[in-house]
Amino acid sequence: MEELCITGGTVLTMDEAGSLIPDGALLIRQGRIAYCGPTAALPPAADSTRRVLRARGGLIMPGLINAHTHAAMTLMRGLADDLPLDTWLNEHIFPAEKNLTPQAVYWGAMLGCLEMIRSGITAFCDMYLFARQVARAADDAGLRAVLGEVLYDFDSPSYGQIDNGLALTRDFIAELAPHPRLSAAVMPHALYTCSRGLMERAGALSAETGACLDIHLAENREETAQVQKMWGARPLAVLEDLGLVNERLWIDHGVDLNQAEIERLAQAGARVAHCPESNMKLASGVAPLPAMLAAGVKVGLGTDGCASNNDQDLFGEMDSCAKLAKAANLDPTAAPAEAVVGLCTSRGAVAFGLPGELGVLRPGALADVIVLDTDRPHLTPMYNPLSHLVYAARGSDVVHTVCHGRVLMAEGVVEVMDQEEVVAKARQQAMALTGREVL
Numbered sequence: 001m002e003e004l005c006i007t008g009g010t011v012l013t014m015d016e017a018g019s020l021i022p023d024g025a026l027l028i029r030q031g032r033i034a035y036c037g038p039t040a041a042l043p044p045a046a047d048s049t050r051r052v053l054r055a056r057g058g059l060i061m062p063g064l065i066n067a068h069t070h071a072a073m074t075l076m077r078g079l080a081d082d083l084p085l086d087t088w089l090n091e092h093i094f095p096a097e098k099n100l101t102p103q104a105v106y107w108g109a110m111l112g113c114l115e116m117i118r119s120g121i122t123a124f125c126d127m128y129l130f131a132r133q134v135a136r137a138a139d140d141a142g143l144r145a146v147l148g149e150v151l152y153d154f155d156s157p158s159y160g161q162i163d164n165g166l167a168l169t170r171d172f173i174a175e176l177a178p179h180p181r182l183s184a185a186v187m188p189h190a191l192y193t194c195s196r197g198l199m200e201r202a203g204a205l206s207a208e209t210g211a212c213l214d215i216h217l218a219e220n221r222e223e224t225a226q227v228q229k230m231w232g233a234r235p236l237a238v239l240e241d242l243g244l245v246n247e248r249l250w251i252d253h254g255v256d257l258n259q260a261e262i263e264r265l266a267q268a269g270a271r272v273a274h275c276p277e278s279n280m281k282l283a284s285g286v287a288p289l290p291a292m293l294a295a296g297v298k299v300g301l302g303t304d305g306c307a308s309n310n311d312q313d314l315f316g317e318m319d320s321c322a323k324l325a326k327a328a329n330l331d332p333t334a335a336p337a338e339a340v341v342g343l344c345t346s347r348g349a350v351a352f353g354l355p356g357e358l359g360v361l362r363p364g365a366l367a368d369v370i371v372l373d374t375d376r377p378h379l380t381p382m383y384n385p386l387s388h389l390v391y392a393a394r395g396s397d398v399v400h401t402v403c404h405g406r407v408l409m410a411e412g413v414v415e416v417m418d419q420e421e422v423v424a425k426a427r428q429q430a431m432a433l434t435g436r437e438v439l
Contacts (some may be wrong), residue, residue, distance in 0.1 A: 001052065001126065002015070002049040002079050003027070003028070003029055003045060003046055003049055003050040003051070004028040004029075004050070004051050004052075004053070004367070004402065004405055004407065005025065005027050005028070005042065005045075005050055005051070005052045005053070006025060006026045006027065006028075006052075006053045006054075006056065006060055006121075006371060006400070007025040007039045007042065007052060007053075007054060008021075008023065008025070008039060008054050008055045008056060008057065008367060009023075009024065009055025009056070009057060009058045009059060009060040009371060010022050010023075010024060010055075010057075010059055010060065010385065011024030011025070011026065011036060011059075011060045011061075011361055012059055012060065012061040012062075012361070012385055012386075013036065013360060013361045013362060014061065014062050014341070014342065014345045014359060014360045014361065015346070015361075015362055016345040016361050017060075017337065018338065020385070021036070021037060021038060023038060023039050023040070023223055024036070024037060024038060024039060024060060024191065024359065024366075025037065025038070025039040025042045026060060026369060026370075027042060027043060028233025028367040028402070028405045029046075029390065029405070030174075030405065031180065031366065031367055031404040031405040031406075032364060032365065032366055032367050032405065033361060033362065033363055033364065033365050033366075033367050034341060034363060035363060035367075036361050036362050036363055040257075048183060050320055051407065053371065053400045053407065053410055055371045055400075055426075056373070056375065057375060058371050058372050058373045058374045058375070058399065059371065059372040059385055059389075060192075060353075060361070060370075060371050061118060061121025061345070061361070061368065061369070061370060061371075061372070061376055061389075062345045062346070062359045062361055062369065062370070063121065063123065063368035063370050063402070063403060064119075064120050064121045064122065064314045064344040065121070065122075065123045065124070065300060065301075065344055065345065065348035065349060065350075065351075065352050065358065065359055065372070066116065066123065066124035066253045066301075066302055066303055066312070066314060066344075067124075067125055067127055067273035067274070067302040067343075067348060067351055068125055068127075068253075068273035068275055068300075068302030068303070068304055069125070069302060069303050069304060069305055069312065070110065070122050070126060070127060070128045070304070070305030070306075070307070071102070071109040071111075071112030071113060071116075071124065071126050071128070071134055071137070071138075071305070071312075072100075072105040072108030072109040072112060072128050072129075072130075072133075072134060072137075073104075073108065073128070073305030073306050073307040073308075074108050074111040074112045074115065074305075074306045074312075074426060075107075075108040075110075075111070075422070075426060075429055075430040075433055075434075076093065076094055076096060076176050076305070076306065076307035076430075076433075076434075077105060077306040077307065077311075078092075078309045078310055079092060079096065079307060079390070080092035080093065080275060080307070081281075081310075083282075083414065084282065084283065085219065085220060085222070085223075085282045085283075085284060086222065088282060088307075088308070091212075094247050094306060094435060096434055098157055098432050099155065099157070099432075099434075100129055100130065100157050100158070100433065101130075101157075101429075101432075102130050102132075102133045103133075103429060104429040104432065104433050105128065105129060105130040105133040105134060106130075106133040106134075106136060106137055106437060107245060107422065107425040107426045107428075107429045108426055108429060108430075109126075109128075109133060109134045109136075109137035109138070110137045110140070110141065110218075110417065110422045110425070110426070111423065111426040112137075112260065112306070112312055113121065113137055113138060113140075113141035113143055113413060113417075114141070114417060114422050114423075115311070115312040115313075115408050116141075116143065116312050116420060117141060117143070117181075117401050117408045117414055117416070118316070118395065118396075118398065118401075118409065119130055119311075119312060119313045119314065119315065119395025119396070119398060120314070120370040120372070120395060120398040120401060121143075121312060121314055122140075122143060122144060122368040122369075122370065122401060122402070122403040122408075123143065123144035123145065123358060123368060124143065124144075124215065125145065125146040125250070125273065125302070125352065125402075126145055126146070126147050126148070126299075127146075127148050127150050127187040127189075127214055127252070128136075128149075129149065129150055129156060129157060129158040130148055130149075130158045131147050131148055131149040131150075131158075131168075131172060131184070132172065133418060133428065135146060135147050135172075135176065135182055135184075138181075138182060139179075139181070139182060139293040140416070140417065141408070141416055141417060142181075142403050142404070142405055142406050142408045142416045143181070143408070144181040144182070144358075144366075144403055144404065145181070145182050145183075146171070146182075146183050146184070146212065146214075146353070147153070147172075147176070147182060147183070147184050147185070147186055148166070148169065148184055148185040148186060148187030148214055149165060149168050149169050149187060150187055150188075150189050151165045151166065151169065151186075151187060151188045151189060151198060151202060152188070152190075152194055152198075153193060153194060153195050153196065154188040156194070160379055162198055166201055166202070166205060166411060168246070169184070169186055169187075169205060170205060170209070172184040173185075173186075173209045173211050174209075178372075180404060181404050183211075183367045184211060184277065185206075185211045185212040185213065185214050185250065186202050186203075186206045186209075186212070186213045187213075187214045187215070188202045188213070188215050189215070189216060189423055190215060190216040190223070191215070191217065191227045191230070191235055191238055191239075192226050192227060192230065195243075196368065199233045199242050199244070199356055200242060203242055203244045206244075206248050207248075207329075209382050210248070210317075211248070212226075212248045212249070212250045212353065213244060213249055213250065214247050214250040214252065215239075215249075215250070216217055216252045216253060217235050217236070217239070217251045217252065217253065217254060218234075218235045218251070218253060218254050218255055218256040218257050218261075218283050219252075219255055219256070219279075219284050220255055220256060220279075220282075220284035220321040220384075221256050221285065223235070223256070224256045234261070235256075235268050236257065236261045236264065236265070240264070245265070245268045245270060245349060246268050246269070246270065247268065247269035247270065249265075249268065249270035249271065250271045250272075250273065250351075251265070251271065251272045251273065252273045252275070252302070252304075253273070253274075253275055253278075253279060253284065253287065254273075254274070254287055254292070255279055255284050255285040255286065255287045256285060257287070257288055257292075259291060261395070262288060262291050262292055262295050263295050264298045264413060265292075265295075265297050266292075266295040266297045267361060269298065270297070270298065271297075271298040271299070271300065271350075271351040271353075272292060272297055272298065272300075272351070273289075273299075273300050273301075273302040274287050274289055274292075274299075274300070274301055274302065274321065274343065274422070275302045275304040275309075275317075276289075276301075276304065276317065276320045276321045276324045277304070277309050277316070277317055277320045278302075278304035278308045278309045280320065280324065281307055281308060281309065281310075285323060286325075286328040287319070289325050289334075289335055290325055290329060290331075290334045290335060290415070291416060293339060294333075296402070298347075298350045298351045299307060299343060299347065299353060299431040300343055300344070300347070300348040300350075300351035301314060301317055301318065301321060301340070301343035301344050301348060302317075303317055311395075312393035312395075313394070314344050314395070315390075315393045315394050315395050315397075316319065316394070316395070317344075318340050318341065318343070318344060318389065319337060319390055319391055320391050320413075321336045321340050321343065322336075322337065322340045322391070325390065335388060337384070337386040337389070337390040337391070338385045338386050340390050341389050341390060342359075343387050344359075345359035345360065346359040346360050347359070366404060367402060367403075367404060367405040368402065368403050368404065369400075369401075369402040370398050370400060370401050370402070371398070371399055371400035372389075372393060372397045372398055373397055373398075373399045374388070374397070376394055376396075376397060379392055379393065379397065399412050413433070
C-alpha cells in the first residue's frame with residue numbers, strides 16, 4: 001500500500017481536547033495515521049511512492065460513521081413515501097423485498113456505497129437481506145462496515161427458513177472475522193417480527209461469537225403497544241428478560257424510551273443508532289437524544305435506508321439532529337454542534353465498537369479521512385468549523401475520501417468504481433424489482 005499524505009488544510013482531530021491544527025497534514029502508512037501535525041513538520045517521504053492529496057485550505061477530518069442503514073434500499077428510494085411505518089413496511093417494503101435477488105442487492109448496495117463515498121461516509125452498519133452481497137459491495141467500494149443478515153420468523157427470499165438464516169449468520173461472522181474492514185453481527189429484525197425462540201437463539205449466537213446483536217427497537221409508540229400485546233412487556237423489558245441487555249446490544253432508533261430505560265442502556269454499555277430524519281419522515285416521534293447523552297449512552301447517528309430517509313448524507317442528518325433536539329426540548333442549547341459532529345466521529349466510533357481507533361485523527365488511529373472544500377459561498381465566512389459542519393455543510397462539499405489508507409475519491413472523482421455503470425445497473429435492478437418505470 002502506497003504512502004499517502006494529505007496536506008494544506010485545517011485538521012479537525014476530534015480528539016478529547018478538540019484540537020485544531022491550522023495548515024495541518026496527515027501521513028498515512030499501512031492503513032493507519034503515522035503523523036498528524038503541522039504541514040511544516042511533515043516527515044519526508046519514505047520512498048517515491050508517496051501520493052499527495054491537497055486540501056487547499058479546506059477541512060481535514062475523520063471519515064463519517066453511519067450507525068444504521070440498509071444500503072441496498074437505494075433501489076426503493078421514493079417507492080413509498082408519506083406513509084405510516086406499519087403501512088410503509090407491510091404494504092410496500094416487505095412485498096417488494098420478496099422479489100429481491102442477489103444481483104439487486106449487490107447493485108443497490110453499490111449505489112449506496114457510491115453515495116456514501118461521495119458524501120464522506122467511510123464506515124456504516126448495515127442490516128439487510130443477501131448480506132454477503134452487501135459485504136461484496138462494501139469490499140469492492142473499499143468501505144468499512146458491520147454487516148448482518150436480517151432475521152425474522154417468516155421465510156426470507158435470501159435464506160428461506162430461519163434455521164438457514166441462523167446458520168448463515170454463524171458462517172458469515174466466521175468468514176468476516178479476518179477482514180481488516182468488515183465484520184458481521186447477529187441481526188434479528190424486530191420484536192414484532194421475531195418469536196421468543198428466534199430471539200433466544202439469536203442471543204445465544206451473539207454470546208457464543210461475541211458479535212453484536214443489532215435490532216430495530218422502540219421505534220415508535222405503536223410498536224411499543226404491539227410488543228406489549230405480543231410479549232406482555234415494553235420492548236427493552238423483553239430484551240432484559242431474554243438476557244440481551246449488555247454491551248453487545250445495538251438498538252436502531254430507540255425513540256420510545258423512558259428515563260429508566262435510558263439509564264439501563266447506559267449501565268449495560270449498549271449502543272443506540274439515532275436516525276432523526278427517518279423518524280421524522282415516518283412520524284415515529286423524537287428520540288430522547290439529550291437524555292441519552294446526559295446518561296452516557298453510546299449513541300451514533302444513522303441515516304437509515306433510502307426508502308425511509310431518502311439519502312445517505314450525514315451532513316444533512318447532523319443538521320436535522322441538532323434542530324430537532326432543540327425544537328423538541330424548547331432549548332437552543334440542546335444537541336450543540338460539537339456533540340452532534342461527535343455522533344458521526346469520535347462518539348460514533350464508540351457505538352461502532354472501535355473507540356479511539358476510528359472517528360479521530362491522531363497517530364496510530366485508523367486512516368479513515370475526508371476533506372471538505374470550504375471555499376464555497378455557503379461556507380463563507382467560517383468562524384467555527386464544527387458549527388458549519390452541522391448547520392451549513394453538505395455531502396457535496398466532500399472532495400477527498402480515504403478509508404483504511406486507500407483513496408476512494410480524489411478531487412470529487414470516485415476511483416474505486418465506475419459511477420456510470422453503478423447508476424445504470426441500479427436503475428435496471430430497481431425496475432426489475434418493482435415492475436415500475438423509473439426516470
